[in-house]
Each structure stands twice: as structure tokens, then as C-alpha cells.
């Protein structure tokens with residue numbers, strides 16, 4: 164561990180994952196740089212204090228999983244389930260992210276500057292996710308709350324079985340999933356979107372986006388909806 | 393023409409294939425267009441622990457004196473990788489049942505009863521309630537596909553973590569909690585609109601196979617400092633492979649739930665036609681552990697239709713380390729009590745058959761979110777009843793273990809068993825009574 168006044172370096176070439184994660188989890192505050200991540204899984208997960216962490220390179224699965232309060236930047240790509248079940252704080256991926264980014268997140272902001280794959284925002288429960296590029300299929304599946312903002316295109320079956328989450332897409336949507344429909348963009352939505360784009364540092368015009376959400380027709384079982392089941 | 397009008401007639405005969413119950417279901421389906429949803433486990437006669445007997449002591453086996461010689465019952469769960477394994481006084485645990493399907497009072501009562509006997513209780517789909525955490529000395533936190541109410545603080549408050557891949561009542565199916573039970577509190581804990589029919593996912597959202605699950609287990613350990621035992625719970629579908637893959641993924645404990653296992657609400661067709669009986673599942677799970685040289689190193693918890701100390705003794709003799717009970721615990725709290733017969737009649741059912749737990753109208757105040765009904769269950773008294781019942785099961789278990797010459801219940805072994813039916817002999821892999829024949833061997 165190299166500590167300067169401003170920053171602590173944690174080098175995965177010298178420390179093992181447990182040592183790095185423990186240092187990050189136990190710190191009450193401070194700035195950290197993690198070097199040589201080399202695709203390590205479960206890195207910087209379970210953080211619970213307002214620390215600031217920069218990971219220099221690519222991460223494996225579940226990077227910054229269950230994050231609370233911390234601000235984590237991955238300067239590279241992230242594997243499956245980045246910021247899964249995040250509670251609060253900010254997680255930023257400067258490259259691309261794999262499947263299930265931000266899955267089941269309860270709060271906080273996840274920013275993916277590049278593209279992300281299938282199931283981004285699956286079962287999201289209050290997290291906000293902003294993606295600079297495109298997203299894969301089945302994103303926001305059963306999404307319950309929070310916003311998914313996509314500056315590029317969305318893959319097939321977007322928002323399948325969505326509950327109360329809101330989706331904003333600037334590009335093309337390959338197809339919408341069951342019970343997901345395009346909805347009117349009102350002023351409150353444009354304001355919400357502008358705020359999220361600004362927080363994420365994305366230069367995009369809110370009026371170029373369309374909004375999608377639940378038609379709420381599958382909320383209670385109804386035999387007339389048989390074709391949708 | 394001969395007159396046969398006075399001739400004797402054969403009695404009217406109802407078909408076995410189309411019995412009254414089947415006919416009533418066809419009529420119900422025709423009238424409503426909806427499949428039948430219910431709680432509980434498989435209701436049909438299946439090969440079960442009743443089809444096994446314990447042999448007892450004889451000239452070649454030395455019995456222990458009842459009430460005098462000690463027969464230990466404790467069990468350690470999770471010492472493969474966890475630095476803080478659970479040390480339970482008895483090998484009978486309370487299975488995961490969600491707050492949502494059960495009232496907060498019922499969850500509290502389960503915690504009280506389990507804690508009084510030094511055993512664990514388990515959360516469920518819907519998260520951890522303070523009532524339950526407060527009253528449970530050993531609390532296992534379920535990690536389910538829905539991740540309702542899932543948060544790292546509760547994860548750290550738990551004494552163990554159970555990754556739920558499946559349930560015996562519905563291997564391959566997700567949870568279901570219908571609108572009537574999604575009250576403000578339940579909805580809040582699950583981040584759902586009040587009154588929706590909630591279908592929890594059947595697959596985990598952030599992994600797709602055993603190799604991914606291995607990484608997920610690492611993440612959970614990293615978040616909890618490698619302290620907590622990690623269980624993997626599977627419904628009895630392919631128990632040999634599911635157990636082996638759980639071991640490979642790094643589980644400390646494998647929970648195998650057979651098709652008799654209860655559920656809060658599932659389609660009847662699912663409950664009755666998917667999965668294999670508990671008896672068959674135990675044997676396959678033990679075989680996987682033995683093949684990997686992991687038997688007793690990764691503990692096996694068995695559930696699905698456990699009712700008394702004899703079931704426990706037989707499960708342990710087959711190689712389980714502990715059992716879990718769901719339905720039986722609810723009955724001990726007061727579920728399906730004949731004293732409430734008049735109210736069951738009003739619901740169109742009868743005590744012992746009541747299984748419309750998803751409707752939330754439980755007169756016993758257990759499987760409900762209606763505040764008036766829930767008030768009927770006194771968590772302290774109900775907790776006492778559960779503790780008594782667990783004590784009886786434990787005494788029965790010890791009685792049977794001593795009769796087989798065991799100073800600790802964990803020493804029960806397959807050699808102490810014989811089967812009463814060919815099916816049970818084949819499934820459990822023990823000889824048919826009076827023979828040395830194990831079908832298939």
C-alpha cells in the first residue's frame with residue numbers, strides 16, 4: 164500500500180483481492196487508486212462509506228457490487244453485474260460493461276460511458292442508470308423503480324414486464340417487451356432526464372429522447388391477457 | 393321378454409382416473425379459465441420416510457439407555473470456508489418463508505420458537521424484518537432471484553446466507569404473491585405498487601450457470617468478510633448434479649428440498665408434477681457428496697415433508713446433517729387448527745385441507761397480511777408451541793438414535809435402515825426389509 168497525502172494506491176500485483184477490498188471497505192473516507200485489476204472479480208464490492216476509488220483497468224464480474232455511498236470509477240471495461248444491487252453513491256465505467264449492469268440496484272447512479280449488453284437494469288429497484296452507447300436485449304426486465312437512460316440504441320424486448328421504472332432512449336428500440344409502451348414526454352420527464360444526463364456528464368439533448376414505461380395491464384392476472392402469458 | 397327390473401344391479405362405480413377431485417377441477421377450470429393456485433406441498437401419496445424403518449439394536453448392536461446415557465444433537469453448519477459457522481443445538485431448522493406470505497407476527501413466532509431451542513430460522517422472498525431479526529438467535533438470510541429488500545446491511549446482520557436456486561414445490565418456478573397480500577408494508581419492502589400480483593423471477597438476474605454462481609459466492613464472501621456460511625438451496629430436480637455443482641461453486645452447505653416441500657403459492661400442476669420426492673433426493677445428494685469426498689465437509693440440509701423425529705432420524709441416517717421444516721412449523725403455530733373449523737367452512741374448505749394461503753384470509757392469522765387476522769396470532773404463545781414441538785421432535789430423534797446405539801444423532805447411518813416397499817428400497821438405496829436386496833445394485 165502506497166499512501167500519499169491525497170491518495171492511497173492499492174496494487175493488485177502485490178496485494179490480494181481480500182486485502183484490497185478490506186482496505187476499501189474499512190476506510191471511512193479518502194481517495195484510493197487500484198492498479199493492476201487484471202479482470203479481478205468482485206472488486207471494490209460492498210463498500211459502505213463515502214470513499215472515492217479509481218480502478219485503473221478492466222474488472223471482472225460484480226465490480227462495485229452492492230455499493231453504498233462510495234464513488235467508484237472503473238477506467239476500463241466491466242464484466243457481468245457491475246454495481247449489482249447498488250444502494251447509493253456513484254459507479255462509473257469509462258469503457259463497456261457486460262450483462263446485467265446495475266441489476267436489482269436500489270439507488271445511486273451508474274454511468275456506463277460505452278455500451279452494455281443484455282439485461283442491463285434487470286429488476287432495478289430505484290437505481291438510475293445512464294448509458295452513453297447502446298444496450299443489449301431484455302434490458303429493464305421486471306424493472307421496478309428508477310430510470311434507465313440510453314443515449315444509443317436498445318436491443319430487443321426492452322422493459323419486458325416492467326413495473327414503475329422509467330426508460331429514456333435516444334436511438335432505435337429493436338422491440339418492446341410485454342406490457343412496455345412508449346409514453347408521453349412531459350416537462351417533468353424532460354427535467355428528470357436533463358438532470359440525469361448532467362449528473363452523468365453526457366452531452367445529449369433531452370428532447371431527442373423517447374420515454375417508455377409500463378402499460379400496467381399485466382399488473383393483475385386477467386384471463387383476457389392470455390396471449391401475453 | 394324376460395323382466396329384469398327386479399334383478400340385482402352392480403353398484404355405481406366412479407372411475408379411478410376421473411375421481412371426484414379431478415372432476416371438480418375440470419369444472420372449476422371450465423368456469424374460470426384460470427389454473428388453480430394454492431399453498432402447501434404435494435398432496436398425493438409419495439414414497440417417503442414412512443416407507444423406511446430403523447432397525448434398532450440387537451445382539452450385534454448395543455443400545456444406549458434412554459434418559460440416562462447422553463445422546464448429542466448439536467450440529468455445525470458451514471465450517472468449510474466460513475470463519476463463523478453456525479453451531480446449532482438441534483439438527484432441525486426452520487425453512488425460509490417470506491414475510492409477505494406470512495404475517496410479521498408469524499415470522500416473529502418462528503424466530504422465538506427456533507431461538508428457544510437453539511436452532512436457526514430463515515428469512516424468505518421479501519427481505520428481513522426487524523421483528524424476525526430481533527427474535528432470531530441464528531438467522532439465515534435468503535438471497536433470491538427477486539432480490540426484494542436485498543441490501544448489504546441486512547446481509548451483514550445475518551448469521552448465514554442461503555442462495556436460493558429453487559424450491560422443491562416448484563423447481564424452475566419463481567415466487568408468486570397475489571395482489572391481496574401486497575399491502576403498504578409488503579409493497580414498500582419489495583419496491584412494488586400496492587395491490588399488484590407479484591411474480592418473483594425464477595432465474596437469478598446476474599448469473600446464468602454454475603461457473604457464474606461460483607463468482608457470486610466469492611462476491612458475497614468478500615462483502616461479508618468470509619465470515620458467514622453460504623448455503624445453496626435447490627429444489628429436488630437433479631440433486632446429484634445440483635449438489636455436485638454447488639460444492640464446486642464453493643457452497644458451505646447444500647439444502648435440498650423435495651417435492652413434498654411447501655410453498656406459499658404456486659400452480660397446483662407445478663406442485664404435483666415437477667420435481668422428485670424428498671426420499672429420492674436425499675440419497676442422490678449424499679451420493680454426490682460422497683463421490684466428491686465432501687460428505688460431512690459440506691453439510692447437507694434436507695427438507696420437504698419432515699413431520700416428526702422419525703423423519704429426522706431417517707434423513708440423518710441416510711446421510712443428511714440437518715433438516716428444515718416449513719409446513720410442520722406453521723401447523724405448530726396454529727395453521728389448519730380444527731378449532732377454527734367453522735371459519736374454514738366459510739372459506740369453502742375444512743381444517744387440514746386449507747391451502748388458499750395466497751388469498752390472505754387465513755383464520756389462524758398466519759398466512760395473511762390483514763391486520764385484524766394477523767392480530768389473532770400471539771407471537772409469544774405461538775413461539776412456545778413451536779419450541780415445544782421442536783423439543784418433542786428432538787426427544788423422538790434421540791430415542792431412535794439411542795435405540796440404534798448412537799451417542800450422537802449424527803452417528804445414525806444407512807446400515808440402521810430397511811425399506812418397507814420396493815420403491816423406497818430403490819430410491820433410498822437401502823435393503824428391502826427382510827432381504828439384502830437393494831433394487832438396482
Ligand SMILES: Cc1cc2nc3c(=O)[nH]c(=O)nc-3n(C[C@H](O)[C@H](O)[C@H](O)COP(=O)(O)O)c2cc1C
Nearest residue numbers: 487488489490516517653654656696697717718719
Ligand atoms: C408459506 C411458505 C412460504 C415459503 N416461502 C419460501 C421462500 O420465500 N423462499 C424459499 O426458498 N422457500 C420458501 N418456502 C419453502 C420452504 O423454505 C421449504 O422449502 C419447505 O416448506 C419445506 O417443506 P415442508 O413445508 O414440507 O417442511 C415456503 C414455504 C411455505 C410453506
